[in-house]
Amino acid sequence: MHILFFAPYFNQPRGNSTTIKRIVHYLQQQSISTSVIPYLEDDNWNYPDADLFHILHATRFIQWAEEKSFRLNRPYVVTMGGTDINLDLQESIDEEMLTFLNNANYITVFTEDAKEKVEKLSAKWMDKTVVIPQGIWLPWSISTRKEEFSPRILLPAGLRPVKDVLHILPALDRLIYEYPNMSFTILGANLDNDVYREVQKEAGQRKWMNYAGVVPYEVMKIWYDQSQIVINTSQSEGQSLALMEAMAIGRPVIARANEANRDLIRHEQTGWLYETMDRFAEGVHSIVENVSLREKVVHQAKEWVTEHYSAEKEADSYLNLYKHL
Incomplete structure (x- = not known):
């Protein structure tokens, strides 16, 4: 299985970067092949042949895909975070976004509250909307020293x-x-x-x-x-x-x-x-x-x-x- 991720960022220090690096790291530990297109980092990215797409951040991806004339020709999962759920999709949903989410095989969100907000956008998406909380990835250890709080x-x-x-x-x-x-x-x-x-x-x-x-x-x-x-x-x-x-x-x-x-x-x-x-x-x-x-x-x-x-x-x-x- 080869999964091609589309994430806004990978190399720049953003929250999205941490999320995608963490998911890729733990999938690769299970011998899953992965590739990443950080679509808002403008470069000549390689587009490998993949079995499926996993897309992070719906609204940004739609804008990028339209600009690049990118065609979704594989099954795909869409993960929507706070900016999608709480800001962008609260303003309006155009026909292109409706089609994009209608055709998604799964929509994932981080919390039950986010799932409820997706239901308000379209009840027909509920059967394919799944709550997957983010995991914690700590590549370093932190001291536990006791000291007076300044704070x-x-x-x-x-x-x-x-x-x-x-x-x-x-x-x-x-x-x-x-x-x-x-x-x-x-x-x-x-x-x-x-x-x-x-x-x-x-x-x-x-x-x-x-x-x-x-x-x-x-x-x-x-x-x-x-x-x-x-x-x-x-x-x-x-x-x-x-x-x-x-x-x-x-x-x-x-x-x-x-x-x-x-x-x-x-x-x-x-x-x-x-x-x-x-x-x-x-x-x-x-x-x-x-x-x-x-x-x-x-x-x-x-x-x-x-x-x-x-x-x-x-x-x-x-x-x-x-x-x-």
Whole structure:
């Protein structure tokens, strides 16, 4: 069996890149032949003969395929993430997209909430829509040293409006008076120049805030190692790999209470959820001041994600779909 993947990115450090590299890695461990076309990385890619196609990100692929006059001549699986489900397909679905999804052999999504949103788009897709959660792939180990919490807060997120990376600044502006050694680092690609300029402006006004730019996943170890709290501020999510990774390596997480984050985190059981600045601040206080609760939550989170978000199970689930095509 030879599977040809179409993913927006593979070589550039993006969330999509991590996803496709992980799936390919674990499929290849099962002796499955794979090839990848990173269709938004403009180059002369080789198009091998394949038994089936697996396409990541429906809306971007449709645009690319139209520009390149690419014809789908194999059975195909479509995996739709947060941008597809929560943004692009909420605006409108044209005839080309309807045909593309109607003809897909399977549609996969990361969460039950995403599946419900697909049903609202078209109930007839339900029989072929499958929930396959993302798996955790950690190519490095992280220290478990005990130390006083400053705290050092890390936000891994690309700079675009939906990530809302400056959302918690009002809370942090208050917390700095209680924790004068606090630091706040945003880590991710510049995907929107307006957001980038606003981040640079705000960081320039705060000594404790830093935008560190983009970091390839393979060398994220140092950032996770230095972090003490990992946060997510997104207005909507597909399924946050950064939160899952943080939970797996033993870092406490605070996440905005969007639908995907509520699916992933149980408040004060596997992490902290917030809807207001006060609730965010309460989460920081709880993590820093209540050591026994912090250690309990971190332990439970690590067990939870290890059990429910296995990269091996993820690859097995996709392989099971492929075998039915």
